[in-house]
Amino acid sequence: MTPVFCLPCSTGRNSMKNPLAVTVAVCLLTVLARGSAAQGAGAAGAPAAPASESSEAQAGQEARQAASLDLDQLAGMDVKVTSASKEEERLFEAPAAIFVLTGEDIRRGGFTTLPEALRMVPGLYVAQTNSHLWQVSARGFSDLDNNKMLVLVDGRSEYSPELGTVYWDVLDLPLENIERVEVIRGPGGTLWGENAVNGVINIITKSAEQMQGMLVSVSASVETGYATTVRYGGQIGQNVTYSLFGRASYWEPFESTFGGSGPDQFLLPQAGLRVDWTVSSKDTVSLESGGYDGRQGSTNFTGVPANYLVKGGDLEVRWKHTISERSSIETLAYCDWYTRFGAPGEKRNSCDLELQHSYQITPRQTLISGGSFFSTGDDLTPDPAAYRPERRRSTVITGFAQYDIKIIPDHLRVLAGAKLEHNDYTGFEYQPQGRLVWTPNRLNAFWTSVSRSVRVPSRNDSDLDLFTPAGVSNGEPVFQDVTGNPNLRSEHILASEVGYRVQPSAALSFDLALYYNRYNNLIIFSSPTIQVLPTGVVIASQFVNGPEAQTHGAELSAQWRPVRRWAISGSITETRGSASAMLATPLHLFNIQSRVDLPHKTEFDSALYHYSALALAANASNPSLPDQSVPTFNRIDVGVGWHFGSPWTASLWGRNLQSAKHVETRDDTVGDAAEQVPRSLALEILWRFKPEHGASQ
Amino acid sequence: MKRGIHLILALVSMLPASRSASAQMDEYSIKAGYLYNFSKYVQWPEGTFLAPATPFVICIVGEDPFGGRLDQAIAGKTSGDARPLEVRRFKKADASGLRVCQMAFLSKSEMQRTAAIVDTLKNFPIFTVADFAPFAEIGGIADLRIDGTKVKVDLNMNAANRAKLKISGKLQQVASLVN
Numbered sequence: 024m025t026p027v028f029c030l031p032c033s034t035g036r037n038s039m040k041n042p043l044a045v046t047v048a049v050c051l052l053t054v055l056a057r058g059s060a061a062q063g064a065g066a067a068g069a070p071a072a073p074a075s076e077s078s079e080a081q082a083g084q085e086a087r088q089a090a091s092l093d094l095d096q097l098a099g100m101d102v103k104v105t106s107a108s109k110e111e112e113r114l115f116e117a118p119a120a121i122f123v124l125t126g127e128d129i130r131r132g133g134f135t136t137l138p139e140a141l142r143m144v145p146g147l148y149v150a151q152t153n154s155h156l157w158q159v160s161a162r163g164f165s166d167l168d169n170n171k172m173l174v175l176v177d178g179r180s181e182y183s184p185e186l187g188t189v190y191w192d193v194l195d196l197p198l199e200n201i202e203r204v205e206v207i208r209g210p211g212g213t214l215w216g217e218n219a220v221n222g223v224i225n226i227i228t229k230s231a232e233q234m235q236g237m238l239v240s241v242s243a244s245v246e247t248g249y250a251t252t253v254r255y256g257g258q259i260g261q262n263v264t265y266s267l268f269g270r271a272s273y274w275e276p277f278e279s280t281f282g283g284s285g286p287d288q289f290l291l292p293q294a295g296l297r298v299d300w301t302v303s304s305k306d307t308v309s310l311e312s313g314g315y316d317g318r319q320g321s322t323n324f325t326g327v328p329a330n331y332l333v334k335g336g337d338l339e340v341r342w343k344h345t346i347s348e349r350s351s352i353e354t355l356a357y358c359d360w361y362t363r364f365g366a367p368g369e370k371r372n373s374c375d376l377e378l379q380h381s382y383q384i385t386p387r388q389t390l391i392s393g394g395s396f397f398s399t400g401d402d403l404t405p406d407p408a409a410y411r412p413e414r415r416r417s418t419v420i421t422g423f424a425q426y427d428i429k430i431i432p433d434h435l436r437v438l439a440g441a442k443l444e445h446n447d448y449t450g451f452e453y454q455p456q457g458r459l460v461w462t463p464n465r466l467n468a469f470w471t472s473v474s475r476s477v478r479v480p481s482r483n484d485s486d487l488d489l490f491t492p493a494g495v496s497n498g499e500p501v502f503q504d505v506t507g508n509p510n511l512r513s514e515h516i517l518a519s520e521v522g523y524r525v526q527p528s529a530a531l532s533f534d535l536a537l538y539y540n541r542y543n544n545l546i547i548f549s550s551p552t553i554q555v556l557p558t559g560v561v562i563a564s565q566f567v568n569g570p571e572a573q574t575h576g577a578e579l580s581a582q583w584r585p586v587r588r589w590a591i592s593g594s595i596t597e598t599r600g601s602a603s604a605m606l607a608t609p610l611h612l613f614n615i616q617s618r619v620d621l622p623h624k625t626e627f628d629s630a631l632y633h634y635s636a637l638a639l640a641a642n643a644s645n646p647s648l649p650d651q652s653v654p655t656f657n658r659i660d661v662g663v664g665w666h667f668g669s670p671w672t673a674s675l676w677g678r679n680l681q682s683a684k685h686v687e688t689r690d691d692t693v694g695d696a697a698e699q700v701p702r703s704l705a706l707e708i709l710w711r712f713k714p715e716h717g718a719s720q
Numbered sequence: 721m722k723r724g725i726h727l728i729l730a731l732v733s734m735l736p737a738s739r740s741a742s743a744q745m746d747e748y749s750i751k752a753g754y755l756y757n758f759s760k761y762v763q764w765p766e767g768t769f770l771a772p773a774t775p776f777v778i779c780i781v782g783e784d785p786f787g788g789r790l791d792q793a794i795a796g797k798t799s800g801d802a803r804p805l806e807v808r809r810f811k812k813a814d815a816s817g818l819r820v821c822q823m824a825f826l827s828k829s830e831m832q833r834t835a836a837i838v839d840t841l842k843n844f845p846i847f848t849v850a851d852f853a854p855f856a857e858i859g860g861i862a863d864l865r866i867d868g869t870k871v872k873v874d875l876n877m878n879a880a881n882r883a884k885l886k887i888s889g890k891l892q893q894v895a896s897l898v899n
Contacts, residue, residue: 083792085745089753090793094761094894097753101869103744589827 135400145594170371210476244705335361368405377540782827
């Protein structure tokens with residue numbers, strides 16, 4: 024489903040048959056409950072015509088038609104806006120802090136894995152914790168329990184309700200399969216559902232049409248690891264296109280601050296399939312399925328390193344149906360299952376069914392409404408911590424509506440929406456939002472929004488039952504008793520945002536977003552109570568809804584093309600807030616990328632990233648541990664790419680050139696060992712064969 | 721009468737209706753249509769062509785933004801004086817090579833060299849056209865510029881006269897005259 028508020032949804036491509044549906048599609052960004060939403064570009068499977076421009080045959084036909092027009096008719100003909108420029112327009116007028124990372128941005132940066140590509144997104148803080156895990160957050164709260172970001176892949180939620188984490192290691196999608204990543208900072212409550220409190224990362228993969236032919240890629244780095252992808256796409260008859268891939272990646276363990284190699288090696292073989300079917304001029308169906316069976320190295324709190332199983336799969340079907348020129352309906356159904364050992368560990372299976380209807384009431388007003396049913400069941404016995412109950416199934420039912428009106432067409436637009444949901448932890452939750460965008464002319468856009476969103480307690484918050492020995496004190500054994508609280512209320516956020524975009528010239532643009540977030544009922548450990556029992560001393564603590572907190576800040580990004588062959592982009596992110604929010608979040612982030620196109624199809628690219636220091640508090644319960652702070656660092660990446668012979672592309676990248684190794688963040692709950700990210704050199708080679716009349720890749 | 725209908729159609733398309741309901745074409749289909757029309761509404765001086773069957777040559781100088789559109793637009797058609805039409809491409813603006821052209825479309829990739837190219841070609845019977853401003857002001861004959869959502873023509877009559885090209889009244893009427 025495409026995110027709701029007129030954000031780049033590229034549904035223009037899906038509804039190409041129907042010009043009015045295209046206009047409707049402009050306001051389509053379906054963000055549904057519980058991590059649904061966003062399929063975007065060709066997700067439902069665009070029929071024959073490739074994504075952006077008309078195919079060659081259509082172009083030729085149109086040109087012949089143009090030659091048969093007389094001068095007056097030519098002078099009166101409107102220039103058709105291509106989806107690329109529609110996209111730019113939509114991004115420009117979006118009443119939200121949005122950034123779109125394109126497949127080309129990812130390719131050009133020479134990344135081998137997705138979280139690394141997210142570093143350049145304004146407002147995102149990406150910290151690599153070990154060879155295969157990252158924390159990705161926005162607007163504060165980037166500690167290990169980073170639980171306020173929602174991540175979707177083609178509408179499937181990747182947010183685990185056990186702790187609220189996102190397992191980036193198994194989101195090792197072949198980067199050549201990613202069409203775009205839409206990142207929206209700020210609450211996505213109405214649109215994307217609960218737990219999207221600080222933002223949504225919407226990963227959209229290519230349609231089968233865009234993955235035709237054969238592709239083989241190999242990347243190798245002695246310091247960080249190896250990966251290879253093989254992909255093949257074809258057609259069955261006129262209306263069905265498919266693409267399948269296999270991938271294997273191996274990430275080398277990092278060096279620990281204690282010395283010696285950390286236990287964090289990671290091996291992930293995976294495969295995936297996509298089938299797009301154009302059933303009729305009004306219906307498209309898309310099927311995706313994938314699976315992985317990998318191993319992660321971990322000590323799992325035992326101190327003894329071993330390889331633990333990480334495996335899972337998913338199956339998803341989407342159906343887009345055009346009812347009329349003014350209305351269309353999208354249905355999404357998926358099931359996702361995985362087993363994960365190592366800390367955290369869980370077995371989970373989830374299924375989701377969503378429906379979304381968009382209706383253009385008048386050319387100026389659109390109503391989008393829908394609902395979803397999401398059920399997730401887990402077995403937390405693989406986790407080293409204990410839970411009560413060990414197995415639990417929970418259900419979330421939601422309904423939402425969003426109303427969009429162009430009060431002054433091309434100048435003033437207002438959106439208002441709300442989502443109502445019911446879940447097993449806190450009952451009913453209500454998430455409303457209002458947005459406004461004012462575009463006085465094509466060069467300036469102002470937007471503002473107010474929204475309320477919630478984070479529902481995780482399994483850990485609600486059901487943890489941990490009773491462990493914690494040493495000896497004065498000859499008495501000491502125990503730690505940490506329990507969850509089934510009566511917790513949701514965390515609430517009330518977010519106010521303001522933004523401004525300006526394009527002083529075709530080659531220069533700026534985008535500024537300011538925000539103030541007020542948090543209530545944050546879930547924290549209560550102050551411990553000490554009980555002296557005959558068997559020993561028990562330090563007891565429970566999760567409670569705690570005090571308020573706030574964050575506020577600014578995100579500024581710019582794009583500049585001083586000459587045709589040189590593009591520069593950069594962003595500055597400033598974050599401030601209460602101590603609890605800023606524990607592991609840097610105050611300043613800065614990055615700048617330079618891309619130069621050289622003759623003979625060569626590319627020279629470089630990037631600089633600045634991360635200011637983290638002042639992680641000394642471990643309160645064990646003051647003997649050394650200071651946990653992480654110093655400021657600047658990261659420098661330099662790379663060269665070149666195309667030689669038509670199917671071959673290669674790139675050579677030096678990353679983290681600034682130091683032999685460095686720590687990006689620490690796990691402040693488990694002692695002070697940290698894995699260090701090394702300087703690395705990576706070579707990637709890609710071979711691609713496209714059929715003659717295929718789609719673009 | 722035809723003009724009246726066009727006026728009414730233009731008014732209708734301005735009503736607050738869905739923008740996508742009015743007729744639309746790709747930018748470069750429209751521009752290809754214009755180039756073909758220029759070959760019909762402009763007269764080249766006597767002696768430009770060696771023989772009655774000598775083709776009328778349209779040249780694209782620099783990076784080709786048309787895709788296959790220009791070739792498709794002229795396929796099977798003839799110029800104003802019934803000559804076959806031909807498209808030739810020049811990667812670089814080489815003045816001596818361009819003398820075979822009756823019409824020369826300068827791509828945006830040649831923006832930096834425009835003044836030099838226009839200067840070299842100005843006395844030859846070549847209809848110079850581009851789609852970036854201020855081509856007509858600096859000596860090019862026609863500029864296909866985007867005005868709102870439409871493609872309009874700017875004509876530099878002085879440049880046309882210097883090139884000894886006669887521009888029909890019809891084309892002058894549709895275009896904006898810059899000089």
